[in-house]
Amino acid sequence: MSTIAIYPGTFDPITLGHMSIAQRAATIFSPVVVAITEMPDKEETFSLKERYDMVFEAFRDNDNIIVESFSGLLVDYVKSKGASVVIRGMRAIADFEYEFQLALANRKLSPSIETLFFMTDNEYLFISSSMVKSIAKHHGDISSFVPHHVAYKLHTHFADTREK
């Protein structure tokens, strides 16, 4: 029996930490839908289309990982996919309060949806999209944090921004 799971986020941009969570989830659930959305109160670096393209490329070789984008409430999107499992990654205690709030709010909105947490691999514990962007902005080496195509995109983006 295959059970669909949704892994939502802004993925601005996707990191190796996110990839590790999705790929581990895909050993248990099938398919895993990596679902990209906008967060109006978060200033995004890359457009939805750019983030989608980067995520799509990241999972090109993963047969049971699908990439989609959505707008509106996560619970409505999850229901529209006929799913009842949401995957989130937990990096450290610092993530707990935010993730706890998110999971409880989603449960209140839709009690049939369960949020499951995957502990992030040790090597990715400290990675965040903002941190990677900050390093890229200052010409630092981000090759151990993001896939090659994302590193290229980040360096191009910040080079273009500097030229303007």
Ligand code: COA
């Ligand atoms: N590896 C690397 N980074 C990770 C990570 C991992 N395993 N897990 C989390 N992160 C980082 C991200 O890089 C991101 O860093 P940043 O803040 O520097 O950009 C941060 O943790 C959180 O990002 P993400 O996991 O993508 O979550 P989010 O907070 O951007 O997304 C949504 C939250 C989209 C799931 C949530 O807002 C949502 O469901 N929105 C839809 C609307 C809705 O339903 N709202 C009501 C919800 S109660």
